[in-house]
Amino acid sequence: MQTILKSKSTRWALRDVLLLAFVAVFIGFIFWVLGPVYNILSAALTPMGLEPFANNLLLGGWMMAAPLASILIKQAGAGVLGEVFAAAVEMLLGGQWGVATLLSGLVQGVGSEAGFAILGYKNWRWQAIFASAVTGTIVTFVWSLFRDGYTSYSFGLLVALFITRFISLLFFGGVLVVAIQKLIEKAGVLRRD
């Protein structure tokens, strides 16, 4: 977090901030459209007590803003800012978790960003994208232990939920983001420096 504060005035260009914000809003809306589908899925799973699976299965999608912001802006702090922004959009649109959405957004952003940080913010390719999916899963799962009361689940269910979440992040935050990055590079729309 220190680096963000120091670099805020010098390295964050207006255009980058706007791009980050727009990407977050777009992702927020795409998954807002998904809302009804998610609600049907979780309503169907609720009587069986399997609702957390619906949540874990789609978590990767809600977290896409972070790795996308990172690969587009290529700066420390982009992931956190992108995800917090996306969470703010979700909160303003009327998300089910109210203010907790913002807190979760912050945790998700930090979790995703950790992957890029481990590689020293030098690598923005698939290695870093997958690293961010791994750290994102671990960090958000620890958060869920507290926020979603996961500590009271049996061990077997926890393992199943963790695997579900990991698959979701690997797909949305990993495979899909790598594919998007390829498309962007092919199109050549983001040549800078």
Next chain:
Amino acid sequence: MNPLMKFAIVMVIALELTFIKSVTINLIIIGVSAFLYLFLKLSWKQWLWLFILPLLPGFGSWFSLMYFGTGDHVHMAWVMLTRVFAYLWLGGLFTLKLTEERDVFLATLEQKAKLSATFVYALVGVLNFMPAVNQQIKTIRVASQMRGQTLHIWQAQLYFKAILSAIRWSQNLAEGMVSHGFTEGAPRTHLQVVSIAKRDWLILIIILIAFQLLLIPNWY
């Protein structure tokens, strides 16, 4: 009350709620919020929203904790059900009035919290674009449907096209802002100077201390 101060109180309590396993505390939060809503003159739609929205995630957690929980899972099931309501009702105190208070909130962020003007005005700009973003996503999907392709949530094409729009719009908006006189990093003067009343600070301190005292007894 200044919206940023309200926001600070709400966020601190929400963070604490995450780690507090108490049905009573959650119910107190819901009760106090409900009491405050009486003064906010909500529409019936907003009331409905407050009651219906948390049902699904709340009961989702409740059922799964009842079935698959271990230890004090019955207690935890009730904690989760009330917690979801507490989050939303507490947050609503800030978000439901935000449309009216948005300008003051952002101005406070800039003038009092010293957030860089780039971030604040980028926020202002993008928030105004939100309806257009919604429309643009529909346009992207319809455009590809006309070519006989349906873009699904798991397809990279959908996001790629959204990002193309984001890149274009961010450049246009940046140019627009600069051409209207926005200079990055330059000191700004303000037409409306925001001041935070001493009373607001007092309320913030009293509420937060009262909340900590509330946590001392061993509630259910």
